[in-house]
Amino acid sequence: MSKVIVVYHSGYGHTQRMAQSVAEGAGAQLLAIDADGNLPEGGWEALDAADAIVMGSPTYMGSVSWQFKKFADASSKAWFAQQWKDKLFAGFTNSATMNGDKLSTLHYLFTLAMQHGGVWVGTGMMPSNSKAAQRNDVNFVGSSSGAMAQTPSDAGAHEMLSGDLETARLFGQRVAAAAVRWRG
Incomplete structure (x- = not known):
């Protein structure tokens, strides 16, 4: 069995719901980045031990939240030691508008994964x-690049569409299956 970690920041709860759905599909451990951009105790060790790291952030102003960016910058210690090289990576995001520049956020997550020497897993899903x-x-x-959801700015996390959450769950399943194959 492979170990999948879902590391994410959520400002208003929407990205947390996506993270929970991804984790449900992957049988993964959740690792929340707090409001100050920090991981809980043991978080870095959990990421080092993971076979796959799924990253999630809301899309704010066309990119990840500052809290996620603080985590990404802090991951340079793992980068320097090449601790995450050859791990599988994937990403997801949510924004208030249909486009909302979510792809820019996924590109950021992809670039971070590539800097760590990782291998990216896309959704593998046909669009509706x-x-x-x-x-x-x-x-x-x-x-195709990662899971995306759209939730109106005046909708609470409990109002997220079940289709977006199911997309996240299926995405988690794909990452977990890829991790099993990757471990060989």
Whole structure:
């Protein structure tokens, strides 16, 4: 069995719900970055021991939150020692608008993973892009790079669409399956 860690920051609870769905699908451990941009005690050791690291951040102003960025900058210690080289990585995000520059956030997460010498896992899901598609369908936002969700700015985390959460859960399953294959 592979060890998957979901490390994330959530400002208003939406990204936390996505993280929970990803973790459910992957059978993963959740590792929350707090409001000050810090990991809980033992967090760095858990990441070092992981086979796969799934990163999540809300999309704020076209990128990750400052709290996630603080975590990313602090990961330079692991980078210097090449502690995360050849681990699997994946990412997810949520923003208030349909586009919301979420791909920019996923590109940031991808670049961080590549700097660590990691291997990226995309969604492997077809987009829901036919005339019959409904907003609550799996991968309606249509991302291949990582899981994306859209929640209106005036909607609470409890109002997230089940299709977006199911997309996150299925994404977690894919990462876990890839981790098993990668370990060989």
